[in-house]
Amino acid sequence: MKWLNKIFKRKHINATITNVLIGSYIRVMIISFILGIFLFIGITGKELKFRRAQNSEQILRIITYIINTRLDDIKKFCDELIIDDEFHEIFTRKEDIRNNLLGGYLMKRMAEQDDISSIHIVLEDSVVSEYKYPVYNVDQSKMAETFNLKDNIIKRGGSYWEIGTDNGISDENSFYFVVNIKSKTSMEHLGYLIIFMDINQLIPDINQYLQKDTEIYIQSAAGEILTFPQDIEDDTVEDVIRVINDKDSRLPDKFRIKEMANIQGVIAALSRQSIFSPNIEFAIIFMLIIIIEFTIIASLVLNKRVIGPLEEIALRAKEIAVKGNLDIQFPNEKYYTEADDISNALNEMMTQIRGLLEDVKNKEKMQRQLELSVINHQIKPHFLYNTLNAASILISVEEKETANQLIQTLASYYRACLNRGNDIITLENELNIVRDYIKIVLIRNPNILEFKCDIDDGLINLQIPKMTLQTLVENSIKYGIKEMGQPIKISITARKREEYAEIIVEDDGVGMSKDTIDRVMRGEQLETKSGFGLRSVLNRLALLYDTKDIKNLMEIQSEPNCYTRIILRMY
Template sequence: MSNMSSSYKNMTEQKRIKSVSWVLVKSYLITMGISLFFGMFLFQAILQREVNYKLQRGDQEALNTVSYFITRHMQESERISSDLATNLLFQNALSREDETNIRLVNRLLRDSLVGRNNIRSIHIITREGNVISEFKEPSYLKNDEEFLQQFDLQAIDKEKGSAYWGIGTNVLEPKVGNTLYLARVIRSKARLEPLGYLVVYLDPVDFNKDCDDILRNISMQVIIKDSSGATLKIPDNLELDNLEEVIKWKSKEYHYIKEGSKKYYYTVQEMSILNGMIMGLNIQARTNDNMNTILLFAVIMNIIFLSGASLIIKRKVVSPLKNIADKARVIGKQGKLDTRFTIDTGYTEVYDITCALDEMMEEIKDLVSEVKEKEKLQKRLELSIINHQVKPHFLYNTLNAASILVAIEEKESANELIKTLAKYYRACLSTGEDTITIEEELQIVKEYVKIAIIRNPNIVDITYDVDEEALKNKIPKITLQSLVENSIKYGIRKLGEPVNIHIDIKLDKPKNIMNISIEDDGVGISEEMIDKIMKGEKLEVKSGFGLKAIIARILLCYDLKDTNEVIEITSKCGEYTKILLKIPY
């Protein structure tokens, strides 16, 4: 440590490393200077915003004027249609609907057209669905069904006699194009029952001519949109192509459309009489070459000075700290404990931090190495101890049984028992590894069961249900044999009656888990003991020792911490015990 401190002092004196305070103050002063220099350009931006605000107010007032004029035009048509719909002579003729009265209806429609240039055609839809029409100019098309399909009669009914406005093309005059139309229910004054519908199409030529006089004075073009989304352009030939595709139909907002270097501003308002919206486009493109030049110069200077300020701050302050952060990130992601933080450039505080981090990395490296060695040693010791706890007692008991058989002159049984025991231990010790395949483990179980049956013919009855795909998967050695031994040893309810054991091994491929189930119909395990086994607590009896050993080996083998991840125990005293092992593969 003393050598490091002295080398640090020498480096400080030789390179005159500056403090972070000095660097930050200097960087701050430079940045402030740049900010003050650009303060003069802020006024230009504010001025531009104020100009845009005034222009917006002007466009909104102009659109208000246009909207008011169009609304008055539509209200005049509403008045004419209302007078006709409430005319008693007209209602009486329409209610009878014979040939004489239809001629009378036609005459009244013609009278309504006389002297009214703003109306293109008037139509009556009778209760029976017939259409009676009169046109400003002769039309020879007649298609009642197609005409009726143009209208949403339910929407017209909802207006309860008031005018319903929409935009569309009259199928009986398709060449005329889109125009405004109104529709209303004709209701009998005497009985208040509906007699039919009145439809009035405005003349688009006359309507556009009246609107053009106003729009020309305010340099504006208009698009009207009804509740169904249909649009009407005034005039027909708009200044900009594909204008309808780029409009943002948001009321009371100011937008612009850019075409080359020009900007065309438009505003949108609601149009209550149509239950729709109206858009006004100012066709005078707004360009200001002087202002654009100033703004361009300001942008260039802003980029230059901000880049300079950024480079100064990055080089003097941020870069050393970023270097430390990058190295720390490498250590965190890749675990490279040999990484060193010390840098040759920077300032005093950075050097102090890097020296402290280097010392800390050395200590961490030593601690990690020590912990890994301890864990490896602990695992080897625990596996060795557990294996020795599981194996010796079985050998002693079996040899003791063989000696008894010899003593009572059951030499063939004793010979068979010793041969089977030899096969059993050959299977156990053949690989010399801590884990073996399911196929090898099942062979050990079968040899063990065979030994148990030789020793006591009526002690166990065992069945198997195993996925063939699982046979090559590995588990800790003697796992199944220990569980089977537990079932035989502690599961017999009554002497002379065998304990029935079923082994089921299935693969859960989506979870990469091998489920091993060992179920017996023995005496069962109490809830209290199951709880102690799952918690790893000390047991007062030995019946749960095998389970504790198996759990410990699996946790160590697969580097798991939670007992619930590897085993589930369900049991009912006097009826059954089922143990489910969940082995990763």
């Protein structure tokens, strides 16, 4: 055992992390390789047998799922077809017209399902068939006798899956589904519907999972066989089926078999892979043994003082990457030079990043405050000009009192709008701005709108961004009127909810499309100016709550040519 002690003995002189890691890994690899050879020789046979069995079981499960999914899709298609009113209406026509209509109907429906190669309706006096691929001179008149439809329907119920040959397509077996067609009104027998699966659509999906040395055998209730790959020799197929059906003997390990309820039969996977071939299997197992040994022994050899600091640094770095937590500090304990240098460098970097992010955040906030302040305090020249022009007209027609009232209201409105330093005001003051604006609009055009306001008394002092409700009301008047002469109805409602106050601004105007609402909520530029006011409201709320996620703060509900409802949630 002295040689082991020499191997594990570590010198502390110049024991940097590089020396420790390289020396430890070399020792561990030597030991793992020697032990791996002995373990590999002992467990290779059992390991490969187990892996072969597991692989066959997995392949069988996947292929069974693929086949069952295709069969279920076709059955669902068939169930929908036989209850279709158009399908049953065709059966009320005369024979010559009926068959022509059935042919056209089947062709149309078959185009909806790629997994179907042909559809047949077997009637008492004829057979109507449609094929996915071109066929010539196909006689299906004996289809009822060939497939023994009447007896099978009686034995297996009103519908069943079976395996057989689609005479018009190829000589290879495929799945086909049979269902009894009955009148929806009288429930009398009308015929049989037979749908063949296009096996060419199924083969690529199966080949994707079917390995080179694995074969799939499917046996139906009637004893018909379907194999993947399809070029297996008949003698081989007979031998395999004989083994599968032998109930008295134990099934060999290379077989995996399970029931297949859809066809009332079984599906089996046969792996012909030798446990000693190919050689890649030996290499894989040998490498797995080496890796497992290396991991176990390395955990004993490597000093915790080397691995611990690196793991701690990695865990904290991962938390920063995954959770975005920039307040994390890397360990400051004295480990060894390299780990200490990494921790100190990362802590310095994180300090700089936090400082830069804080500067960017403050600048962005100041920028948004400046932009909203400019919006809140800007004078709208067209509105001012039109209002003063209206006052001039009123004076000229001797409506001096009304003109005086208009000018006083305009002064009150602009005094509130241009009051610097008060970008957050009470709900009561905001409503006064709205009322002044509406009063000006009504003096200029008395029949343009109807306004009502319903506010809970406890919300009068609620703090909201200035010009928020006024902007929404102005937006409704500018872009919501359906036609001139028809006043738009606008209402403002404020209610106290459990965790927040809810303010609703609603009008019965032209409304907004869902696409427009989505674009406004994403802050996108619209072709018209109607989105500017809504975007400014979104910016005000985002600035007030210092967030970019405004979905919980504002919601737009609308139906074109009916209404628009904007819900603000003030927390």
